[in-house]
Amino acid sequence: MRRLLPACPTDLGRPTDLGRPTDLGRPADPAGADTSWDPDTLEGLAAVYAYPGPTGPGRPWLRANMVSALDGAARLDGFSEGLSGAADKRIFGVLRALADVVLVGAETVRSEGYRPARAREAFAEARAALGQAPAPAIAVVTRSLDLDLSAPLFTEPLLPTVVITAESAPAAARRAAAAVTDLVVAGDEQVDPAAAVRALTERGWTRLLTEGGPRLLGQLAAAGLLDELCLSLAPLVTVGEAPRIMHGPVAAEIQRMELRSLLEEDGFLFARYTRPS
Numbered sequence: 001m002r003r004l005l006p007a008c009p010t011d012l013g014r015p016t017d018l019g020r021p022t023d024l025g026r027p028a029d030p031a032g033a034d035t036s037w038d039p040d041t042l043e044g045l046a047a048v049y050a051y052p053g054p055t056g057p058g059r060p061w062l063r064a065n066m067v068s069a070l071d072g073a074a075r076l077d078g079f080s081e082g083l084s085g086a087a088d089k090r091i092f093g094v095l096r097a098l099a100d101v102v103l104v105g106a107e108t109v110r111s112e113g114y115r116p117a118r119a120r121e122a123f124a125e126a127r128a129a130l131g132q133a134p135a136p137a138i139a140v141v142t143r144s145l146d147l148d149l150s151a152p153l154f155t156e157p158l159l160p161t162v163v164i165t166a167e168s169a170p171a172a173a174r175r176a177a178a179a180v181t182d183l184v185v186a187g188d189e190q191v192d193p194a195a196a197v198r199a200l201t202e203r204g205w206t207r208l209l210t211e212g213g214p215r216l217l218g219q220l221a222a223a224g225l226l227d228e229l230c231l232s233l234a235p236l237v238t239v240g241e242a243p244r245i246m247h248g249p250v251a252a253e254i255q256r257m258e259l260r261s262l263l264e265e266d267g268f269l270f271a272r273y274t275r276p277s
């Protein structure tokens with residue numbers, strides 16, 4: 001994997017970022033001698049994607065991780081799998097390993113057959129040092145509560161799966177979900193994205209990761225909640241009618257983002273954009 005940006009660690013953002021512990025618990029090395037800056041190592045990849053330090057007491061940082069084709073398609077034949085590749089999967093795994101919780105829309109859970117996040121030995125020490133559970137929780141946004149509650153996502157998670165729904169959800173389905181999940185009601189007709197994020201923060205989670213899908217991510221971004229986008233650009237032209245990675249009504253405010261890092265492998269580009277500091 002090639003690191004295109006920053007060309008060397010000293011270029012990594014504001015000077016105050018340097019020397020601050022990364023989420024793997026080691027300080028960034030301004031001299032660039034530290035091999036943990038090699039994105040071909042798990043450690044180096046984790047350093048590239050380290051969450052920023054605390055931005056305020058209890059203040060969350062919401063990052064999204066999405067893959068897109070060159071033409072903007074967010075899925076191929078109904079799944080994101082067709083757009084992915086080996087490096088994308090490595091980054092996907094690292095982003096999960098750094099997160100406290102993964103927020104995801106119910107359609108992605110249903111179509112991609114979501115399972116609980118797994119604990120990874122390589123990250124065990126760093127997570128424990130940060131007071132994180134061995135693996136992130138999964139939080140599913142749904143109004144219908146049309147979920148298979150007998151699936152491993154609900155029966156075998158390390159941390160109880162959070163289900164975020166609205167008052168308008170069917171009462172019987174709410175009772176069934178409450179019996180096996182950490183059920184949150186965050187909105188009347190629909191889930192209010194800000195209330196959903198607040199509910200996660202109230203559980204002590206500040207390193208938030210959303211894996212979409214496009215409809216959920218569109219709402220999070222339109223509500224001004226998105227701090228970071230980790231975008232994998234697949235070298236594929238697909239054409240067709242697939243949605244873009246954020247799908248929904250036009251945002252009231254167009255948000256400008258700043259490019260923080262750019263990696264390349266096999267023609268794929270892996271960009272990390274954050275809101276301006």
Ligand SMILES: NC(=O)c1ccc[n+]([C@@H]2O[C@H](COP(=O)([O-])OP(=O)(O)OC[C@H]3O[C@@H](n4cnc5c(N)ncnc54)[C@H](OP(=O)(O)O)[C@@H]3O)[C@@H](O)[C@H]2O)c1
Nearest residue numbers: 066067074080105106107108143144191212213214215216
């Ligand atoms: N390219 C990528 O990186 C990427 C990432 C993820 C997914 N995908 C692909 O995207 C597709 C799924 O994405 P999607 O955009 O159709 O769906 P999605 O965002 O994953 O989920 C939409 C569902 O989430 C629930 N939901 C969303 N907002 C809500 C709100 N405000 N209140 C209550 N419930 C809400 C609803 O669930 P209920 O219907 O249960 O009420 C809604 O049907 C799949 O094909 C998947 O493979 C691609």
